Amino acid sequence: MFQRDYFMRMIEQMTEAVGQILNLRRERKHEDALLYIDELLDKKFRLSSKLIRSLSDEDLMKMMTTNGILETDHLQAIALLMKQEAEVNAELEREDESFFAYLKSLHLFVRLALAGAEPTFAEPREMIKELQDKLLPYELPMKSKRLLLEWNVEEGRFDSAENLMHELLEDNALGLAEAEAIYRRMLLQTDSALEAGGLPREEIMLGLESLPGHHNV
Template structure:
């Protein structure tokens, strides 16, 4: 009961805060909106805002894990705030800082989606999709592409995962064996699931053969 009350209060506070932030954005009061985010990050999660911003998404998940249980509600709230902060920084013309915050939010939403986190504030998978579209004109870091490939596979978007993996392969970021392993994992699915994910069994089998041949050269 205590835990449920805590989460309900957190959701209520976050909903109210995001509403205030959006209103301040409409009024072009970006600095005031950023102050609300600072206050929430400093007081809401048991960590300083500076630390939250400095930790990688992996490290942040590690810190937010207790006895093997990931505090997905807190992480979802942080991801929402990172996205809001990115939008505010973008409105102020601070593109580099905005991009960093968008990336952090994207990483958190993809990891939350992979964890199967309940949508207490927003739908993590939908947020990840929207952020990927937002950042489509940017060259994403290698670590983001790797996580993106994993996320697309988890969402059964097999053709999109394939595209990202081939991009990484062409950049020399991953070995051919990693793509072959991806194809072999997919071959365990039935034809209907493969086709709904954008790839056919024939394409996968051909891909395994071609990459295996290249590996032997």
């Protein structure tokens, strides 16, 4: 009962907070919106807003893990606030700040999806799609591509995973052994799952054979 009440309060508070940010944006009080986001980050998560922005998504996950349990609700809230911050900065035409906030939000939502987190404030998969659309005009860092590669494989989007894999191979950001392991992981799926994921078994076999120094399946 206590836990349910706690989550309900958090949901209510976050819904109210996002509503307040949207109101400030509508009133074109963008700097006030950014200050409000800062205050929320400072008050809610035991970490300063400056530290939250400076930590990598991996480090942030470690900080948000207590007794081996990931506080997914807190991470979702931070990811959602980072998305709001990105949108405010976009409206202010602060492209760099907007890009990095969108990217941090994307990384956190992908990691939440990979961790199988239940949606508290937002559905991670929906957020990932929206954030990817926002970031389409940009070349993503290799770290982001590797994370999205893992997520696409997990989600059964095998054609998208292969495209990312080739990009990473071309940039020497993925080892041949890693690429081979990903192809072999795909081969464990059923034919229907591979077809649905846009990469039939024959194409995977061809991709595997095209890797220099691959071992026969």
